[in-house]
Amino acid sequence: MENSSDCNTPRILILATTSGGYAGADAVGQLHTDYPNNTYILPVLCPSMFNEDFYFRIFKRGIDGVIVMYSGTDSPYKGGPERAAELINKAYPIMKDQGIDTRRLKLTAICTVCTKPFLKEVNQMNTLLHEIGFVKDEMAAFSGGEPVAA
Numbered sequence: 001m002e003n004s005s006d007c008n009t010p011r012i013l014i015l016a017t018t019s020g021g022y023a024g025a026d027a028v029g030q031l032h033t034d035y036p037n038n039t040y041i042l043p044v045l046c047p048s049m050f051n052e053d054f055y056f057r058i059f060k061r062g063i064d065g066v067i068v069m070y071s072g073t074d075s076p077y078k079g080g081p082e083r084a085a086e087l088i089n090k091a092y093p094i095m096k097d098q099g100i101d102t103r104r105l106k107l108t109a110i111c112t113v114c115t116k117p118f119l120k121e122v123n124q125m126n127t128l129l130h131e132i133g134f135v136k137d138e139m140a141a142f143s144g145g146e147p148v149a150a
Contacts (some may be wrong), residue, residue: 009038010064010129012122015050016110018043020071023112028119035119036126046075047107048083052090055105056098064135065104065125069118072109099142101132 016022022043028035044050047068055066068088075081085107092102106125110118132138 010126010134011062012036012039012065012067012125012129013058013063014039014041014122015044015047015066015068016041017047017070017075018045019076020112021069021110021118024069024110024114024118027113028115031115033115033119035122038126039122046070046077046080046084048077048080048087050087052087052094055088055091056094056100059095059098059100059104059135060139062134062136065129066106067121067125068105068107069110069121070107071111099139100135101138103128103132104135 014021014025016025022041025041047070058066068084070081070084072081088105088107091105095102095105106121108117108121110121
């Protein structure tokens with residue numbers, strides 16, 4: 001991944017579980033494979049630790065797309081995958097109420113060696129965000145005001 005501070009590029013946050021998504025991201029790095037440089041990866045134990053309001057708050061702060069990558073049912077945390085899916089499903093109506101395109105938030109299962117699926121998910125989100133634009137503009141258009149300050 002190349003370094004970039006281009007503020008004209010939508011930003012992608014990946015919440016990657018240490019038991020799945022983060023290991024998949026690490027495998028991509030070990031292969032020296034490039035992915036969009038507007039991608040930020042945050043390792044987390046379990047995505048169910050983030051409530052549904054968390055996603056709205058990070059969109060409001062300028063993250064344009066979120067991919068939650070976890071190891072699916074291989075999670076070491078009993079009930080974690082199901083709870084994460086439940087919380088994300090609760091986030092979608094909040095996003096709609098604020099005029100945020102729900103495609104900006106995606107939950108996907110990525111295993112420890114899933115390099116191609118990892119790259120596919122990141123590239124698909126990057127393409128989508130370039131098509132639909134910045135979340136701050138989307139929120140401003142919905143509210144009829146100026147873009148939301150970070």
